[in-house]
Amino acid sequence: MRPNLIMVSACGLVISLATPAFPQRAGEPRKALDETNVARVLVERLDLDLYKATIKGLTQFGDRRQGTDRNKAAIDWIEAQLKSYGCTNTERLKYEYQPPAGSVRATNQAGAVGGESTARRSGTATTTTQGGGRARGVRARTGVNNDPNAQLDVKLRQLNSQPAMPGSREEIYCTKIGTAHPEEMYIVGAHMDGIGWGEAANDDGSGTALVMEVARVLSGADVQTERSIRFILWNNEETGTNGSHAYVDQRKDLQGQEVPPGSGKYPEPKWLGMIQHDMMLFDHGMPLEDGTVSKEQRPEADINIEFQTSAKFAAQSQALAWVFESTNEKYATDYPAAVSSHMTNTDSGPFQDVVAAISLRENERGTQIGNGWDPQWHQPTDLYITYSNKDFRLGLNATQTTLAAMAQLAGAKLKK
Numbered sequence: 116m117r118p119n120l121i122m123v124s125a126c127g128l129v130i131s132l133a134t135p136a137f138p139q140r141a142g143e144p145r146k147a148l149d150e151t152n153v154a155r156v157l158v159e160r161l162d163l164d165l166y167k168a169t170i171k172g173l174t175q176f177g178d179r180r181q182g183t184d185r186n187k188a189a190i191d192w193i194e195a196q197l198k199s200y201g202c203t204n205t206e207r208l209k210y211e212y213q214p215p216a217g218s219v220r221a222t223n224q225a226g227a228v229g230g231e232s233t234a235r236r237s238g239t240a241t242t243t244t245q246g247g248g249r250a251r252g253v254r255a256r257t258g259v260n261n262d263p264n265a266q267l268d269v270k271l272r273q274l275n276s277q278p279a280m281p282g283s284r285e286e287i288y289c290t291k292i293g294t295a296h297p298e299e300m301y302i303v304g305a306h307m308d309g310i311g312w313g314e315a316a317n318d319d320g321s322g323t324a325l326v327m328e329v330a331r332v333l334s335g336a337d338v339q340t341e342r343s344i345r346f347i348l349w350n351n352e353e354t355g356t357n358g359s360h361a362y363v364d365q366r367k368d369l370q371g372q373e374v375p376p377g378s379g380k381y382p383e384p385k386w387l388g389m390i391q392h393d394m395m396l397f398d399h400g401m402p403l404e405d406g407t408v409s410k411e412q413r414p415e416a417d418i419n420i421e422f423q424t425s426a427k428f429a430a431q432s433q434a435l436a437w438v439f440e441s442t443n444e445k446y447a448t449d450y451p452a453a454v455s456s457h458m459t460n461t462d463s464g465p466f467q468d469v470v471a472a473i474s475l476r477e478n479e480r481g482t483q484i485g486n487g488w489d490p491q492w493h494q495p496t497d498l499y500i501t502y503s504n505k506d507f508r509l510g511l512n513a514t515q516t517t518l519a520a521m522a523q524l525a526g527a528k529l530k531k
C-alpha cells in the first residue's frame with residue numbers, strides 16, 4: 116500500500132485515500148494529515164509475534180540481574196539487536212555501583228502487607244501508598260523472592276545462580292538523530308535488569324522489548340524524524356533506579372552542547388521528555404478475597420500512563436501524558452489508556468524535576484501493583500510461559516501508543 120497517497124479535489128480539499136477510517140476535516144492543515152498517515156504506517160509495522168520474540172530473546176539470560184555475567188551478556192545481545200535494526204550509533208553509559216553496606220534490598224516493598232498470605236481490605240482510614248495515591252479495596256502481600264529454591268526449574272535456577280558483584284556497570288543506548296533539530300530529543304526507556312529468580316519476562320522484559328521494537332520501526336531506512344530520539348535500556352533499576360540516576364547525574368549539564376562547536380553534533384541533545392516503560396503485560400484486576408489474583412485478564416484491562424503531581428515538571432509531564440492518551444485512542448488496536456498522577460519507583464523518577472517525565476505500565480505502580488495486583492512481581496513465576504496472548508497484546512498496545520506518540524512529537528516523515 117502506498118502510505119502517502121493523497122488526492123487534491125477540484126475544490127482544493129485534501130482527501131486521504133490511505134486512511135478512510137480517519138476522514139480529513141475541512142480546514143485541517145495538510146501537515147496534520149501527513150503525520151496521521153505516517154503514524155499509522157509505522158504502527159502497522161509492529162507485530163505481536165515480533166514483540167513476543169524479543170521478550171523471549173531477553174529471557175535466555177534469565178533474570179538479567181545487575182552485576183552478573185548474564186546481565187552483561189544481555190546488554191551485548193540488546194546492542195547487537197539494535198544495530199541489526201539500523202540503530203547503529205550505540206553507546207554505553209558507565210558508572211560504579213556499590214550496594215549500601217549491610218542493607219537488605221527494601222525498595223518496592225513498602226506496599227507489602229506484613230508477611231501475611233491472605234488479603235486485607237483497606238478500611239475507611241486513608242492509606243497512602245508510594246507515589247501518593249490511596250490504597251483502595253482488597254490488598255494482597257507483595258515482596259521480593261530471594262530464595263533460589265523457590266525456582267522449581269532447575270536449569271533456570273542454575274542460570275540465575277551467579278550472585279551480583281559490586282563494581283563497574285554499563286547501560287546501552289542508541290539515538291535516532293533528528294534532521295531539523297538534532298539538538299533536541301525525547302528519551303524512551305525501560306530497564307533490562309530483573310530480580311526474583313524468574314526470567315523477568317514482564318519486569319521488565321516487556322518494557323525492554325517495547326523500546327527495542329519502537330527503535331526498530333523508527334530506524335527503518337525510509338523513516339526520518341525532525342527531532343532526535345534516544346532509546347535506552349537502564350541497568351540497576353531494581354537496586355533503586357541507580358542506572359537512570361547515573362545518567363541524569365553525568366549528562367544533564369551536557370544538554371544542547373554542540374561538540375565540537377560548528378560540527379552540527381550534539382552528544383546530549385536538549386531533553387524534551389522522558390518516557391519510561393516498566394511492566395506492560397499483566398492487568399488481571401484487584402486481588403480476590405482469598406489473596407489470589409484472577410488467572411484471566413480482566414475485560415477492562417488498560418494501559419496506565421502516570422506522571423508525578425509533586426514533581427517540578429508536573430504540568431509539562433501531565434501535558435505529555437495526554438499526548439500519549441490521545442495516540443492510544445487513535446492507534447492502539449485493543450486496549451484504552453488512563454492517565455493518573457502518582458508515578459513512582461521507576462526510571463522516569465530521576466528526570467521528573469528536570470524535564471517532563473511519564474511512565475507507561477500495566478497498572479498504577481503505587482495503588483495497584485504495590486497492593487498485590489501482579490502476583491508475578493519479583494517472583495520466580497515471572498516467566499515467558501506465564502503470559503497469554505491477551506497479556507502480550509496489552510504490551511503491544513502500549514508499543515503502538517508510544518510509537519505513534521514519538522512519530523507525532525518528533526515529527527516522523529517517510530522518504531519517498
Ligand SMILES: [Zn+2]
Pocket residue numbers: 306318319352393394
Ligand atoms: Zn520494573
